[in-house]
Amino acid sequence: MSELSELYQQVILDHNKKPRNFHKLEAANRSAEGYNPLCGDQLTVYMQLEDEVVKDISFEGSGCAISKAAASMMTQSVKGKSKAEAETLFDEFHRMVTGELDEEAVPNHLGRLTIFSGVRDFPARVKCASLSWHTMHAALHGEETVSTE
């Protein structure tokens, strides 16, 4: 069960139960919808982007513990960041969960997001962890929908 407890760490379970920034954002000037058509996960990311800075960000939707916790922590990490910084986080997170980035060996900006590193041992769940990040990325670039197909 060691890989399993690596996947379902307390922090992840906590964010699943009490997701942060889990609401519609009235001041949003960007939003994007993300779908995982294979499993039916669906979420909307709302973003208030001003002067190339993510002033505020939130999400709504339904999904598994991994996708909900990932979305919750994504909003916390990206809030207040510049567009370029958000891009870097997106890239590093994506590479970490797909096993392309060894977060312990290579300097990075992921911080507590590294608790999602265990996802790479569960290939079927990588999309759950990355859906909100792809959706955030789409919102950042003014796209309206993204699918993890």
Place this chain on the structure above:
Amino acid sequence: MISTDNILVETPETVDTLWDVERVREDFPVLSQTVNGKPLVYLDNAASSQVPQVVIDRGSKYLREEHSNIHRGVHYLSMKATTAYEGAREKVKRFINARDSKECIFVRGATEGINLVMHGYGRKFVTEGDEVIVSAMEHHANIVPWQMLCEEKGARLRVIPMSDAGELLLDEYDALLNERTKIVALAHISNALGTINPVKEMIATAHKHGVPVLLDGAQSAPHLAVDMQDLDCDFFVLSGHKMFAPTGSGVVYGKAEWLERMNPFQGGGDMIRTVTFEKTTYAGLPNKFEAGTPAIASQIGLGAAIDYLGSIGRERAVAYEHELLSYATAKISAIEGVRIIGTAREKASVLSFVIEGVHPHDIGTILDQEGIAVRAGHHCAQPVMQRFKVPATARASFAFYNTKVEVDTLARAIERVIEVFS
């Protein structure tokens, strides 16, 4: 089936002795492996069932000794391949009790079968203002092709609603049938809920209005006796890989009088009588619907799977599965926090459930760590999920090689899921 059920109810303890499940399990090499250090518990049979050694052997014998293209050569191997392929068709004919083997068209699976009927029947006979009836518990394969047809023709898709238990509302069905109805396309057994629909009665009702009925038999062919003469359906589709045969095998049964009048499905070799650049005439049944080289090895495997089902005793297998489902339903529904989705009176093989506060994907991952394979998701039946207001379910689906011990393992693993998320 009913009489067997009565016997089971009276003496449930006799079932395991009647059905030597450990002996049957030896026929399936895949079942003896371990997954994540635990014995594999394969409960995803509604998605795809496992293949017995005799079917594997038959397929590899074909590939080793008989492989060639069918219906084309006068040489030895082509004749061997053709004989084996057409032999499989004869087995299918007997298995579903068709009047004639030419009514059994080989396709890749149930999805391709429904698409064949949509193209061949639907595009020929459905016109603007017509109606197509499906049910609220269909697999996407029996929704999307009809939706595409309706969009193309300006026809209307009507849906038979269902109760909270997952039973179709037959009064509503009667009211939907009218002179504009061109076809009823209906699941025999729901893949998401396990409901066995009262299809014989529903077919008779449709026929009173002169409306043909397509049965999606993907879930019924592996678990019930399916008799075309008794059911009197106009079309029936099945997937080989859900009934212990390889993927790529499947059947569309159609009454000859419909198949003769229908458009071909795909154009190409083997489905023609004569071809010139001015005009092509089509082959007779069943070749008219089988363009190109089919999955010969897989269809021969389907024939072998049908032989295998005959050899183990179909009725006892069905009775055992029924008993196993009752056992699992009682065991799993007794766990606090678990809700069964689909509680119809007549069910087969499928146990869909949700756990309060836990998403089915998380259930699936934790169960997998215990070596248990279940399906977690919408089961290609998103309207069913919407009807029951759940994003997804976890689904354990059984075959005659599953055991009560495996059900106990499942129950313990579900308790573990609840523990992790408590």
